[in-house]
Amino acid sequence: MTDPAALDRADPLRRFRDQFELPRGVVYLAGHSLGPLPKRTVARVAQTVQNEWGRTLVAAWDEHDWIGAPARIGAKIATLIGADADEVLVADSTSVNLFKLIAALMIAAPERRTLLIESGEFPTDMHVAQGATAALGRGRQVRFARQGQLAERIDENVALVVASHVHYRDARIRDMLAITQRAREAGALVIWDLSHSAGAILVDLHGARADFAVGCGYKYLNGGPGAPAYLYISRQWQERLSNPISGWLGHADPFSFVDSYNPAAGLARFASGTPPILALAALEAGVELMAEAPRTEMTLKTQALQQLFLDRVFARRRAGLSLLGPEDVRERGVHVALRHKRAELLVAHLARLGVISDFRPPDAMRFAFAPLYTSFADSAAAADALVQVLQTVGGRDLSPTAKVP
Numbered sequence: 035m036t037d038p039a040a041l042d043r044a045d046p047l048r049r050f051r052d053q054f055e056l057p058r059g060v061v062y063l064a065g066h067s068l069g070p071l072p073k074r075t076v077a078r079v080a081q082t083v084q085n086e087w088g089r090t091l092v093a094a095w096d097e098h099d100w101i102g103a104p105a106r107i108g109a110k111i112a113t114l115i116g117a118d119a120d121e122v123l124v125a126d127s128t129s130v131n132l133f134k135l136i137a138a139l140m141i142a143a144p145e146r147r148t149l150l151i152e153s154g155e156f157p158t159d160m161h162v163a164q165g166a167t168a169a170l171g172r173g174r175q176v177r178f179a180r181q182g183q184l185a186e187r188i189d190e191n192v193a194l195v196v197a198s199h200v201h202y203r204d205a206r207i208r209d210m211l212a213i214t215q216r217a218r219e220a221g222a223l224v225i226w227d228l229s230h231s232a233g234a235i236l237v238d239l240h241g242a243r244a245d246f247a248v249g250c251g252y253k254y255l256n257g258g259p260g261a262p263a264y265l266y267i268s269r270q271w272q273e274r275l276s277n278p279i280s281g282w283l284g285h286a287d288p289f290s291f292v293d294s295y296n297p298a299a300g301l302a303r304f305a306s307g308t309p310p311i312l313a314l315a316a317l318e319a320g321v322e323l324m325a326e327a328p329r330t331e332m333t334l335k336t337q338a339l340q341q342l343f344l345d346r347v348f349a350r351r352r353a354g355l356s357l358l359g360p361e362d363v364r365e366r367g368v369h370v371a372l373r374h375k376r377a378e379l380l381v382a383h384l385a386r387l388g389v390i391s392d393f394r395p396p397d398a399m400r401f402a403f404a405p406l407y408t409s410f411a412d413s414a415a416a417a418d419a420l421v422q423v424l425q426t427v428g429g430r431d432l433s434p435t436a437k438v439p
């Protein structure tokens with residue numbers, strides 16, 4: 035078995051771990067849910083609160099360029115996802131951005147009525163798709179494709195496809211280029227949800243010729259709980275779309291206070307209301323940290339971390355446990371999903387041993403190996419804890435309150 039300590043010594047990314055607040059005795063493998071706190075965020079938020087809000091008050095909108103924060107941070111996120119600076123805007127939540135894009139695109143293509151999405155997608159994508167098509171009316175509806183059959187189900191009735199780049203449950207990476215091309219051939223558009231890929235794996239929106247994307251700020255961008263989200267619209271589409279939540283900050287001249295709406299040029303029209311400046315300060319610190327990290331090394335490291343974990347678990351314990359999603363680590367994002375009929379119980383017991391993962395019903399456990407703050411020692415410790423917990427609970431019908439040795 036590979037020596038985790040030796041791998042950690044040779045790790046070209048090891049300097050990044052110290053950039054995060056990680057509680058002692060905890061192996062944190064839930065970055066797919068909430069990224070940990072970057073140390074620099076504490077000072078950044080304090081500076082925004084004390085100096086900017088505290089001392090500059092309302093003048094800070096100009097003096098500290100609060101008003102420019104959504105576009106400025108969007109430009110920084112753009113460097114992580116293969117987009118240009120003026121193609122990404124930070125705004126709202128992923129759910130709200132999805133709604134805005136779905137509505138804008140379906141209104142722009144009235145002759146087609148179908149939104150295609152794979153069943154088992156992240157719930158908000160499916161639910162917003164249902165809500166938006168119902169609100170738009172005129173026969174618009176959601177069609178669900180079976181898992182793995184998204185590309186095959188794109189036909190001439192489909193206006194829009196909504197798809198996660200990395201699947202939230204089984205971590206499989208979708209072929210963004212192939213699906214985008216297939217949609218284009220059929221005259222359909224695609225919105226990519228980058229929540230589980232941006233800041234985690236290589237994302238190249240231009241390379242995939244993708245036109246639309248959304249994503250969240252609190253997972254691999256480490257922007258803090260409930261961090262603002264972002265949306266991407268390729269330059270060629272920006273002037274052709276209208277924001278259905280046409281709020282004052284998407285107006286061409288918000289401070290003219292006129293009655294009628296006149297959209298701002300370009301992507302700025304996709305802003306709706308006042309940006310959350312304190313949350314943006316935290317997001318900007320997280321994004322800047324991610325932008326400092328070399329992407330290729332990150333990919334190689336997460337693959338090695340995942341492989342070490344899986345080898346160490348499966349070498350000793352197979353019964354009742356199976357890998358969900360692709361076997362080939364190159365086809366997975368940053369997390370590994372394992373199935374076990376007592377997954378919920380195992381996750382609870384792992385947490386008591388200091389290993390933080392999560393459970394997704396009915397039987398999946400997810401372990402994220404985010405490469406900037408996860409060490410090989412963490413990966414080995416998590417595998418050992420899982421084997422220990424499996425030995426303890428395996429074969430016995432324990433309740434979630436049962437004691438871990």
Ligand SMILES: Cc1ncc(COP(=O)(O)O)c(C=O)c1O
Pocket residue numbers: 067127128129130156158159198202227229230250263
């Ligand atoms: C794929 C995906 N999309 C969207 C979201 C969340 O959207 P929101 O930030 O609006 O809650 C998540 C959250 O886990 C997710 O996994």
